[in-house]
Amino acid sequence: MKRWFLSLLGLVLISNVALALDGEEILKKVDSNLTPESFESYRKLINVEPDGKKREYILFTIKKGNDKVASLFLSPASEKGRSTLRLGDNMWLYIPNVGRAIRITSLQSVVGGVFNNADIMRLDYHVEYTVEHIEDKGGEYLLDLKAKTGAVAYDRLKMTVDKKTVVPTKIECYAATGLLIKTLHFKEMKTFDGSITRPAVIETDSPLYEGYRSIMIFAKIKRRDLPDEAFTLNFLPRVETLR
């Protein structure tokens, strides 16, 4: 009886470990399907207000490895030249007029609207989150993700992943209190740079901003070898020269 119980316990433990490994692997696959390890991209951000008014921004972004991201606003004219740098949990904002980079936080919004800095300068999901639970929902997986540290913008994510393409279709972002902060909807599959097939559009809504929507459209994603020096405070005013 004792041996039977120990065998059963062992089986349960092994299956849980296997499940956890599956979840982590799926999350890593999601990350590698969304973006290559080192790349440049162009995105358009559109903030849509309840009355239909909208405001558009164009961003040039470079990313390298697990923790280096820099973004530069190309338009509108009022934001042009504004750039942000993320090195792990460190984030800086450079405003051309001010001429000095200031430290900012991941929850601040660079441009207003539903997107915040963490959305614009997101690191890979597997770098910031662990998979706590995975559920097979037929054609989709439902991943429950928990932030590894308190420095991450959203404490928990509920990520719905399409089994066939292994990219997210929906992500719900929660605060530590359990409050739903926003929902990201991934749409319009498109192939970039020959082999990166991923959703080109991320639409965001938030119960905190009733009636407002933000849309992020990927226009170009291209693999690129980038020097580490491009991700430094001194280089931040010169990100434009990498275009």
Next chain:
Amino acid sequence: MREILILTGVALWIWLFSLPAFPQSEYEFDLAEIEREIEKKPYSIGGFLEFEPILFGLDRDAALYRLKFLGRDEGSTVEQYNLGLRLEGSYQEDKVGIYFRTDGLLRYDYLGWDGEIDLLEGYLSMKPSPGLTVDVGRKVTKWGKGYAWNPVSFIDRPKDPEDPQEALEGFYALTADLIKSFEGPLKTVAFTPVILPVAKDLNEDFGERDHINFAAKLYFLLWDTDLDLLFFTGGSRTTRYGFDFARNLRTNFEVHGELALITDFERKSVDTQGRLSKRESDVLSALLGIRYLTTNEITFIVEYYHNGTGFREDDAKNFYRFVDRAYQTFLVTGDILPLLQGEQLAKETFARANPMRDYIYFRASIKEPFDILYFTPAVTSIANIHDQSFLLIPELLYSPRTNLEIRFRGAFLAGTKNTEYGEKQNDYRLELRVRYFF
């Protein structure tokens, strides 16, 4: 004229809110069109057009009013109308680029029309590799981590603490930037040497002429902390050393500081007769500040600034009492000479921003309250710790449509007799600033 100012504001507000909105519909986009938008051109040009009417409420008993409005009576308020044009552009070809930023200003006030055009920055930049950049020309370096003040900013003009985000005018210099990245706790090291010559018609307002000055900044990103060691030497100003740091203690809580040692500084003092004396000594200036973001998006910035080069409270009292006596002499005898002497003394001492020793800066800004997008109300205060006089600036910043920004703010000065803000020429100031970016 004040009615014109108010009517301008009201009309502008009505026009902005009556702009047609886009219809509520599913947003459509065309990737090919976006690809055309992101196509890079070697050149760029942009800037903004600005209109800024200002109403000054005068303090006719203040020392600086008496010196500035010598023999003039302009009533209790004066207006000023500013029309500005900022032009900035660049041309980049492979590893070489040229950049410029200019300001044009046309002003009308009680003295009549006035105007100026300034080259704020204009330089050639060469980037042989991502780790090395060399710039030559007129450039702003902006060293330091402080928001309102930067005691370690050895080769820049001082910021206006009432508007610290505004662009400054640079000096002609040769600058290099060497950057090296690492893995581990030390992530970045960067070295920025600067050569700044001062000669006739070249950086003349920096300091003593006919010297080649050298400054340098060594930056480290170590254990997630920004650290800078700074240095300046040369004959135009005395040798000075600096240190600054900035670090996020939590994701929403940042702390920063600066320390500057200025050697052989010519410290000024004002005696009871309004005479200026100078004595050389080493002085320390320091700044300590925090930036804190609450869960409901209120950003607080608080800074303490010790200005080692500043005047003592006794100097200030001596100066204000001297001006008071000079004014009484003028009223009784009609002799204007003591007031002219006071005017000259003010230029060298108390007419500039924050001339004294210890200050506190406070700013609280709320991002998009009441679900009003692109609207940021804020309140700023600068207080002189010693004489307890202060400045209070409530502000409303709104961007009703892309590339249009409106700022309305007041500045209210409070202080008793013989205090810094109590003796400024204004009691209050109302400003409306409209900027259109292109």
